[in-house]
Amino acid sequence: MHARLHALVAVAAFGMAGHAAAQGSTMDEIAKYREMLADGNPAELLELKGEALWKKPRGPKNASLEQCDLGLGPGKLDGAYAQLPRYFADTGKVMDAESRVVHCMMTLQGLSYEEATRNWYSKPGQDSDIEALVTYIGGKSNGAKINVPARHPEEARMAKVGEYIFYRRSGPQDFSCAICHGQEGKRIRLQELGKLTTPAGAGTAMGNWPSYRVSQGAVWTMQRRLIDCMRQARWPEPSYLADSIIALETFLQKTASGTVMQTPGIKR
DSSP states (O other): OHHHHHHHHHHHHHHHHHHHHHHHHHHHHHHHHHHHHHTTOTHHHHHHHHHHHHHSOBTTTTBOSTTOBSSSSBTOOTTTGGGOSEEETTTTEEEOHHHHHHHHHHHTTOOOHHHHHTTOSOBTTBOOHHHHHHHHHHHTTTTOBOOOOOOSHHHHHHHHHHHHHHHOOBTTTTBOHHHHHSSTTEEETTEEEOOTTSHHHHHHHHTTOSEEETTTTEEEOHHHHHHHHHHHTTOOOOOTTOHHHHHHHHHHHHHHTTSBOOOSEEEO
């Protein structure tokens, strides 16, 4: 009986070791694939399109976005994405890159909110202007350190709201962001889940977006990623540019401050 039990334990241990080895091998292959793609990241094409859209006169006012102020002054893009979300006095709101781009499309180019956000995410065969613009803007912070100290009272408030959302359990599965992203060593199938409550973990998550998603064959922005996370957690899906998403971004960017951006990135 004891011999049989030992044999069963040995078989189970061998199976677990084999599973771990196979899992490790698969992760190594995914890492190699990402490394190969990094030499010619498909997001670079969208980045070029975003640059063209930034400089192209459009809308009822036939104006470009070159005077758009992302927090460092009109038209100044270098390092701007790495310091967002932030408070803007002209709107009295904390805004991220996407909400600020939409604001500039409305004020500088004369587009309505509905026109500016009609195609806020890409579909098969159809790129999104906003995703292209944000990819271009994000690329201008490549190599810059994330710097979102959230010192302004409104920024601090949004960071606290974002922290509350991160830990709040909700939806039919009683799920929270922290269940997946509050501990080390978590994964879903082969996907490693970073611990977003540490600077290193939050930096790895936040510093690569916008990012080309291999599984989707498309570039995603942080807004799209967070909205999709909430959908998968079976939460009520927030609307595009919702304050809840910007609050969560503020909390995560504040946590990631000091880490270096590497964008556009490549994700699963």
